[in-house]
Amino acid sequence: MDPLDEVLALLGTTSRLSASMVAGGRWAVRFAPPAGVKFNTVRRGRCLLRVDGVPDPVALGPGDCFLLTRPWPFTLASDPDVPVQPAQPIFETAVDGVARAGEGDDVFLTGGAFSFTERARALLLDSLPPVVHVPAAAPEAASIHWAVAEIDTELRQARPGGQAVTEHLALVMLIRILRLHLARGATRGWLAGLADPVVGPALRAMHGRPERAWTVAELAGTASVSRSTMAARFKEVVGRGPLEYLTSWRIELAAERLRRGDETVAAIARAVGYGSESALSVAFKRTTGLSPRVYRNQRDPVVR
Incomplete structure (x- = not known):
């Protein structure tokens, strides 16, 4: 077995989707440190990602995805100078699984998180950068969007075997992102x-x-x-x-x-x-x- 296959088999990976978010106008939403490993995909529009401890913001466009591998607070915003509002009240009042920020619906994001066993973090995640950005033009982006859409369908329709399907899809997403990281020429770590x-x-x-x-x-x-x-x-x-x-x-x-x-x-x-x-x-x-x-x-x- 390939070492990557072996390590992934030990991770005990599960996934879950959070509410989607629609935003428009000038807005900024600050998120608490995520439990597990956070991921988001931009279905529509553009925004900025700022992660505490990471010096430069990441500009996100339609079709982009990102993975956050550290439990650090982060902010999604339309512009860098907009006062932030906390995410929790926004998501607590989500309607039909959609939270809203600002005015309008210029931006649409879907996200969730991976969960791993505690020992998996030291084994795999600590070798990754805090933010892994997957641009829409990357070959991996299409399959990640497909996996997110399928996970969303499985969770919302509660079909037989849905939990097993979502866990396999989550692993597909993770493998695609890890391949992209390797293709970029990771210089240190396992x-x-x-x-x-x-x-x-x-x-x-x-x-x-x-x-x-x-x-x-x-x-x-x-x-x-x-x-x-x-x-x-x-x-x-x-x-x-x-x-x-x-x-x-x-x-x-x-x-x-x-x-x-x-x-x-x-x-x-x-x-x-x-x-x-x-x-x-x-x-x-x-x-x-x-x-x-x-x-x-x-x-x-x-x-x-």
């Missing part, structure tokens, strides 16, 4: 490593056989480079050494098995590359702060 000619083969080798007692020299051989080159390049791109990454990936696999099944801790330890239950327990507690048994009883909360 995703950038997938496209790197040195780091990529090592990542695929570790994901293909996580139980193997990999050495840096063996991983270097997958990319036909020296041990020192692999160690330096992996740390430069991913932000940690290859064996440190392998440990973290094994812990993610163990955490997934603890959440989803009833295998013994000893069986899980063998499956993910640890020689004994005690060896896994030490590494697991060092990484998560919990022993495997406590983690299994607590389960993994979902960020919503």
Whole structure:
């Protein structure tokens, strides 16, 4: 399995749509820090996106989409100098699933959020920029709009199997956005490593056989480079050494098995590359702060 496929399979992704928003004239709406990962698509009109902590606003046009990967407040506005009003009262008074701001209906936005398990944020989301802007001209934009429309239909019509369909559609959206981020030449983080000619083969080798007692020299051989080159390049791109990454990936696999099944801790330890239950327990507690048994009883909360 491709490493991206594997990571996405562990994310526990769900999605939900918020009320749509219609706006016109001069307006500005400020949103509280989103729970989970916020997304919006511009169905009609133009506006500005300002995110706290991001220096430059993003100009949005018809067909544009954006993804917010941090729990930071943000503002959507017609112009940069308009006094803001809070989003909550506007959306609490939405009629037929549509909130209204300003005067008129020049702008129409549909949005929602992805939810992930807590550990997924460190695994994937922290490697993304705070704002991922998908212009309407990008090839991914059309499929994202299609997915949003289908999610909207499924949720509003409450058809059998609708929840499963919406979760798959949400994953389609996320994959398209991640592909766009990679195509733009991500320079650092786990995703950038997938496209790197040195780091990529090592990542695929570790994901293909996580139980193997990999050495840096063996991983270097997958990319036909020296041990020192692999160690330096992996740390430069991913932000940690290859064996440190392998440990973290094994812990993610163990955490997934603890959440989803009833295998013994000893069986899980063998499956993910640890020689004994005690060896896994030490590494697991060092990484998560919990022993495997406590983690299994607590389960993994979902960020919503």
